[in-house]
Amino acid sequence: MNIAQILKAKGRAVATVRPDAPLSEIIDKLAQKRIGAIVVVGDNGEVAGIISERDIIRRLAERGEAVLKEPVAQSMTTSVISCQGTSTLDEIMEVMTQGRFRHVPVIEDGALVGIVSIGDIVKHRVQEMERDSVAMRDYILTA
Numbered sequence: 208m209n210i211a212q213i214l215k216a217k218g219r220a221v222a223t224v225r226p227d228a229p230l231s232e233i234i235d236k237l238a239q240k241r242i243g244a245i246v247v248v249g250d251n252g253e254v255a256g257i258i259s260e261r262d263i264i265r266r267l268a269e270r271g272e273a274v275l276k277e278p279v280a281q282s283m284t285t286s287v288i289s290c291q292g293t294s295t296l297d298e299i300m301e302v303m304t305q306g307r308f309r310h311v312p313v314i315e316d317g318a319l320v321g322i323v324s325i326g327d328i329v330k331h332r333v334q335e336m337e338r339d340s341v342a343m344r345d346y347i348l349t350a
């Protein structure tokens with residue numbers, strides 16, 4: 208299974224913000240949309256960074272509530288690891304494990320076309336395993 212198949216099931220919507228949005232706005236969006244990370248996009252729609260709930264917690268712990276008024280650009284991760292529709296679930300699981308992050312934006316021809324979270328990966332992996340197990344049981348019963 209690949210990432211394009213996951214996007215087909217979950218849709219291509221990606222929550223984004225501009226680099227100058229204050230951290231308080233990010234918190235509101237994360238809570239409203241019940242998600243764990245937001246992609247930060249620049250003027251030309253290019254991916255400028257990613258900010259997750261972990262970054263915000265760390266910033267608050269380090270510097271206190273004053274950071275809530277600061278632009279997200281000061282707290283986001285700028286070296287974003289992305290993938291393509293052709294990337295496989297196994298590849299992305301490896302990328303998430305090695306990088307210790309739970310979100311990977313999907314970029315095709317320079318455009319942001321989706322995002323996958325570790326929750327999406329686990330959900331589809333479990334479905335895949337269930338299908339394999341049913342196929343194996345059918346095979347054993349009919350052999």
Ligand code: AMP
Pocket residue numbers: 243244257258259260261262283284286287288289307308309310311312
């Ligand atoms: P997460 O597990 O997604 O909450 O993110 C943990 C840390 O990794 C945070 O500092 C994020 O900004 C960063 N991060 C999340 N996703 C990515 C990604 N795709 N590429 C690079 N860094 C990321």
